[in-house]
Amino acid sequence: MAQAPGGTPNQRDLEEGIQRDFSRSMSYGDYLRLDVLLSAQQPLSDPQQHDELLFIIQHQTSELWLKLMVHELRSARALLRSDDLSPALKRLARVKHIQHTLTDQWSVLATLTPSEYAEIRPFLATSSGFQSAQYREVEFLLGNKNADMVKVFSHDESARVALEQLLHEPSLYDEFLAYLARQGYAVPQRLLDRDPTLPHTTDAGLVDLFASVYAAPAEHWGVYETCEELVDVEDAFQQWRFRHLQVVQRTIGHKVGTGGSSGVDFLRRALDLTFFPELYEVRTRIGQ
Ligand code: HEM
Ligand SMILES: N[C@@H](CC(=O)c1ccccc1NC=O)C(=O)O
Numbered sequence: 231m232a233q234a235p236g237g238t239p240n241q242r243d244l245e246e247g248i249q250r251d252f253s254r255s256m257s258y259g260d261y262l263r264l265d266v267l268l269s270a271q272q273p274l275s276d277p278q279q280h281d282e283l284l285f286i287i288q289h290q291t292s293e294l295w296l297k298l299m300v301h302e303l304r305s306a307r308a309l310l311r312s313d314d315l316s317p318a319l320k321r322l323a324r325v326k327h328i329q330h331t332l333t334d335q336w337s338v339l340a341t342l343t344p345s346e347y348a349e350i351r352p353f354l355a356t357s358s359g360f361q362s363a364q365y366r367e368v369e370f371l372l373g374n375k376n377a378d379m380v381k382v383f384s385h386d387e388s389a390r391v392a393l394e395q396l397l398h399e400p401s402l403y404d405e406f407l408a409y410l411a412r413q414g415y416a417v418p419q420r421l422l423d424r425d426p427t428l429p430h431t432t433d434a435g436l437v438d439l440f441a442s443v444y445a446a447p448a449e450h451w452g453v454y455e456t457c458e459e460l461v462d463v464e465d466a467f468q469q470w471r472f473r474h475l476q477v478v479q480r481t482i483g484h485k486v487g488t489g490g491s492s493g494v495d496f497l498r499r500a501l502d503l504t505f506f507p508e509l510y511e512v513r514t515r516i517g518q
Pocket of ligand 1: 288289292293339342347357358359360361362365474477478481482486487488489490491492493494496497500
């Protein structure tokens with residue numbers, strides 16, 4: 231058995247240089263504000279239901295990852311605006327990994343049985359993930375604009391203002407199309423002049439443009455790579471939506487949601503939404 235001279239068997243001795251006194255210098259917990267972070271789990275059930283902590287932490291970790299996604303997507307959008315394609319792609323690659331983490335983490339919540347959830351559900355009252363401001367920020371950044379969603383945040387001034395601003399700003403896709411136009415690609419003018427508060431809808435002229443890119447990838451490598459990166463992001467987003475739907479279905483069946491929607495049927499309709507429709511339309515044209 232490994233043993234340091236003079237040390238306790240099966241125990242690692244601390245080295246001389248290791249910091250032990252943080253009374254006058256910054257520690258791990260200080261830097262990460264763990265006092266704030268770890269005091270934010272406040273179950274409402276009384277007597278406390280064992281699984282409420284799981285439910286809270288699953289959502290809080292999701293919100294932390296959503297915060298980073300918003301940060302990275304905003305940065306990717308700004309980089310496209312300044313024609314810095316490669317660093318924008320690096321941001322999107324990170325976004326994709328965050329999305330996969332969010333999707334994988336559904337397996338933790340899926341351990342919650344319907345009976346266990348039924349014990350917690352009354353304490354959730356009218357709260358629902360539908361009211362996640364950061365989730366809507368991600369959707370708006372990717373181009374799924376919906377002015378009606380802003381009204382849900384009239385009780386929360388900072389969230390309402392942030393969403394209202396994003397609603398009026400170009401999405402990541404709008405900025406990609408503006409970038410393409412600056413590079414000399416024939417982006418239809420109507421797309422460059424479009425009302426950014428409305429969702430983007432399929433444009434046949436843009437499908438033609440992407441068809442020429444996919445017909446000769448080597449000649450359009452950066453653009454081609456960006457298109458595929460965007461498809462990866464949409465694909466990952468849909469995977470998250472689908473896992474949510476599956477977990478909701480196995481947990482509450484066809485009950486109406488605490489947010490007031492029909493529940494599973496309402497969530498299923500989100501699977502028909504698309505951020506980058508032309509990048510899917512173009513697939514039919516490849517090789518023809
Ligand atoms: C047992 C677990 C869960 C159940 C039963 C559940 C159920 C639901 C239901 C029924 C809705 C529809 C809105 C409503 O009427 O309430 C909804 C929406 C939503 N939930 Fe959950 N949810 C669960 C976990 C989560 C988690 C972990 C997240 C992560 C943040 C989340 C995020 C959302 C979001 C963003 C929406 C809006 C989706 C949209 O507009 O398409 N949910 N959820
Ligand atoms: N809408 C869920 C409740 C719910 O899941 C929830 C409640 C409060 C905070 C986050 C939630 N997660 C996702 O909607 C339900 O109808 O059971």
